[in-house]
Amino acid sequence: MSHTIPRFSGFGLGLRKEHYAAFLGENQPVDFVEVISENFMACGGRPLHTLEAVRARHPVILHGVSMSLGSAHGLNRDYLAELKALAQRIDPLWVSDHLCWTGTSSHNSHDLLPLPYTEEALDRFAANLNFAQDVLERPLLVENPSSYVGFASSTLSEWEFLAELTRRTGCYLLLDVNNIYVSSVNHGYDPLAFLAGIPVDRVRQIHLAGHSQGPEGMLIDTHDAPVRDEVWALYARAVERFGPCATMIERDDDIPPLEDLLAELDQARQLASAGVAA
């Protein structure tokens, strides 16, 4: 098993079914695509054939939403076996999932649920992540989620939790800049403090997405709108700190024409270019 993931400094999109035909029809100006792993696990037919055809043209990242790395119940071995089979078939740039839990052994929320940032949660998450990395025979990237509740029991900040996790497990990080912004508003912290607390050498990918206004001043990570100005500004600061790394527009709802997303990606390229040069 390789314990390192080399840097890959390209610009990509999340591959969504609305754009399958465009990606199958001609080469698109992206350096990689990211797919939701679960959409292609334990299946065949047109979904898997589409992914393989796109993979023949572009590097692919497998991004999961169901590993439930923070689960107090441990991990689902059948899930890991299916993910490993897909990874062997697709040969992705890397495999990622979230700093969250999704359910218990008998009830799955299919949501990215928040963790208390405690020593107990850190021990459990690190144990689960080490187990997953051993099974998958590769280091994983862990993404910070948006969250809407905090826990009085937390003794660490989210960035302290992530930084310690990289030290204990050797994992890498997928920074979702929109999620940093959303959670900073919801929980009242400085997003720049988040960036400053993240170890530079562990970041391999950045997500950019849109959010919506929720109740009572809270923001919701809806992925149904263009990237907002505040997030672009935070992305510029992230590029200054972390340097070139894979950057992606993540859109999951109200999917616009591909041209619109490619235009957003060009905006990311320009900001990154200016940030790296600064």
Place this chain on the structure above:
Amino acid sequence: MTLLAEQTHFLAEIAADDDAPPSSIGMGIYRNAYRARLIGALESGYERTRRWVGDDAFEAAAAHYILTQPPHSWTLDAFGAQFPEVLAELFAGDPEVAELAWLEWQMQQAFGAVDLPELGAAQLGSAGLDESDWENLRFTMAAGFTAREVSHDLSGLWAQLREDTAHQAENPARADYALIVWRRAMQPHFRLLELAEFSALSHLINGATLGQTGTALEQVGSDPAQLGQWLATWLGEGLFAAYSIAA
């Protein structure tokens, strides 16, 4: 509170009904997201069923299902698997609802089913089988194959319930059929079968050899030559993935 207790409590709160209001704005966001995601999964998985029963009845059935059959699989795609059974209870006087839902679910399962090869008549014909081999033939069914008996002719209803024509959909004729679903190449298919044909096919589905199937048909007075005609039809439709010869 331990992490395990915290997570158990958290999940129970977001999955609860409105008799227990969420404890915070944030928990309300998680509860709304939980419901919206699950209802969305049912709506996208059962578009034709929704058009047939109407939005209000569908939403009520979905809300009942979410509370009584919470998701347990790692994949959201599996969430609606028991919905046809629940619809059979909720629409006990309209059995075509559950039958339509079953068909809709199985067509989607077939669409993404794990790939299998297709056994063609030419491949079987050129396999050099002698008479004994033919007697001992067993078949593996095609990708996504499944079958059940139904009490309505759903083929017309299925076509009518496209988005643009659903308002013209008429009650399906009541009759006893079987319904088979399978995928050929990339495309899921279904077909209604008369029960006599389904009886024969069921023997092969359940692992009987061709010879055993022929004997079973003779015992109920069927014409043995009919099995050959059906076999040609099934091979032409791509219902089989492979064959083996029983020892």
